[in-house]
Amino acid sequence: MTMRVSIMGSTGSVGRSALSVMAHAGSVSEDPVFSIDTLTANSDVDTLARQSITYNARLAVVADDRAYKELKSQLAGTGIEVAAGADAIAEAAARPVDRLLAAIVGIAGLRSTYSALKAGNSVALANKESMVCAGPLLKRVAQKTGAHIIPTDSEHNAMFQVLERQEDVEKLVLTASGGPFLKTPLANLHNVTPEQACAHPRWSMGRKISVDSATFMNKALELIEAAYLFEMPQQRIDVLVHPQSIIHSLVAYRDGSVLAQLGSPDMKTPIAHALSWPERRLPTDVERLNLVDLAQLDFLAVDDARFPAIRLARQALDEGGGAPTVMNAANECAVEAFLNGRCRFTDISDVVEAALGDRSLSGVSAGDAASLDDIIALDAEVRQRSGRLIAEASLRTGS
Ligand code: NAD
Ligand code: MG
Numbered sequence: 388m389t390m391r392v393s394i395m396g397s398t399g400s401v402g403r404s405a406l407s408v409m410a411h412a413g414s415v416s417e418d419p420v421f422s423i424d425t426l427t428a429n430s431d432v433d434t435l436a437r438q439s440i441t442y443n444a445r446l447a448v449v450a451d452d453r454a455y456k457e458l459k460s461q462l463a464g465t466g467i468e469v470a471a472g473a474d475a476i477a478e479a480a481a482r483p484v485d486r487l488l489a490a491i492v493g494i495a496g497l498r499s500t501y502s503a504l505k506a507g508n509s510v511a512l513a514n515k516e517s518m519v520c521a522g523p524l525l526k527r528v529a530q531k532t533g534a535h536i537i538p539t540d541s542e543h544n545a546m547f548q549v550l551e552r553q554e555d556v557e558k559l560v561l562t563a564s565g566g567p568f569l570k571t572p573l574a575n576l577h578n579v580t581p582e583q584a585c586a587h588p589r590w591s592m593g594r595k596i597s598v599d600s601a602t603f604m605n606k607a608l609e610l611i612e613a614a615y616l617f618e619m620p621q622q623r624i625d626v627l628v629h630p631q632s633i634i635h636s637l638v639a640y641r642d643g644s645v646l647a648q649l650g651s652p653d654m655k656t657p658i659a660h661a662l663s664w665p666e667r668r669l670p671t672d673v674e675r676l677n678l679v680d681l682a683q684l685d686f687l688a689v690d691d692a693r694f695p696a697i698r699l700a701r702q703a704l705d706e707g708g709g710a711p712t713v714m715n716a717a718n719e720c721a722v723e724a725f726l727n728g729r730c731r732f733t734d735i736s737d738v739v740e741a742a743l744g745d746r747s748l749s750g751v752s753a754g755d756a757a758s759l760d761d762i763i764a765l766d767a768e769v770r771q772r773s774g775r776l777i778a779e780a781s782l783r784t785g786s
Pocket of ligand 1 (some may be wrong): 395396397399400401402427428429431432435451476489490491492493495513514515539540541590591592593594595614654656
């Protein structure tokens with residue numbers, strides 16, 4: 388049976404991996420496996436147009452309005468519909484499909500994720516920031532419409548694969564590769580460059596998530612993502628550094644069993660699982676594990692002094708309400724500032740900590756009952772103050 392799929396953020400790292408999973412599945416099958424409904428991008432019109440033609444999409448949407456004309460002209464005569472703007476992306480996410488892959492980066496992906504679930508579309512969720520900022524809201528709307536949320540972030544997909552009865556779970560164990568600076572001397576951390584931060588030892592990813600991996604903020608966001616996805620208190624989620632990234636996460640049960648999911652560190656496996664769940668029918672060309680060659684797997688505890696992010700995530704979850712949104716927004720702004728040379732690497736977690744400590748900000752929260760508009764307003768408020776928070780953090784470190 389042909390599956391109809393839309394990809395929000397098809398030009399990014401996850402989006403491109405998903406298209407390659409689909410192309411591979413199509414190439415080894417006699418029947419068409421997928422048909423593409425919608426592909427979207429922020430502003431990379433050339434890639435979006437090329438993908439839309441190659442994969443025979445019905446609709447291509449670019450977020451940046453200024454790129455509309457160019458997209459229209461590149462797709463002229465193809466019969467592919469064209470639209471532009473954030474509203475158009477949210478509307479496109481509501482078109483009926485068998486599965487929608489949410490692969491936009493940042494809270495920019497929230498509206499389309501919400502809109503898809505509200506329309507009853509099952510969502511393969513890579514866009515962790517939408518779960519971090521709006522976990523309870525997204526779970527509520529999915530429950531109402533019967534749409535499934537299939538975790539696609541590799542760790543959450545791993546847990547989802549080995550999760551049996553939720554009530555029998557003792558602990559979730561989230562694994563972390565440790566990123567590029569696991570062993571960098573502490574004194575050198577404030578001088579690292581964006582290029583060094585983006586050179587991840589195991590995974591090839593977009594720039595924002597690469598910086599997040601280097602600060603451990605990625606694992607911090609994933610801790611919040613896991614708490615909401617699996618409705619688990621943070622005290623029952625452990626974080627374990629596992630540099631080889633072969634075990635993608637574990638679930639410990641009350642009978643003493645611990646179930647893990649293993650595989651090569653390649654997003655194509657969780658994407659293939661999330662696209663075909665509850666089946667496992669998509670073959671991938673991912674490198675197969677050779678345990679004899681690997682010989683050894685290592686595990687370490689997280690160094691909280693070096694990377695305060697995990698502690699901040701636990702604090703945000705304990706505080707609840709809008710705190711995870713505050714944390715996420717401050718991080719998005721600080722990462723952008725770091726990538727543009729406006730602050731140092733070590734300022735990022737200082738900015739997040741300062742935002743979380745800003746009482747007037749967290750007070751804006753509407754608790755777990757927050758609406759989409761509440762969350763977007765809180766995010767906007769943090770962004771407005773972030774310039775000042777970043778300047779203050781830079782002053783303290785003398786950058
Ligand atoms: P990326 O930067 O490579 O791609 C992001 C995509 O989002 C692009 O298609 C871009 O055009 C689009 N986009 C960016 N800003 C937008 C905006 N304002 N409006 C609309 N579209 C916008 O990012 P990525 O590495 O593919 O990550 C995507 C998401 O998946 C992130 O939430 C990330 O945390 C998550 N994730 C990524 C990986 C990975 O291996 N890359 C693994 C797990 C989870
Ligand atoms: Mg992950």
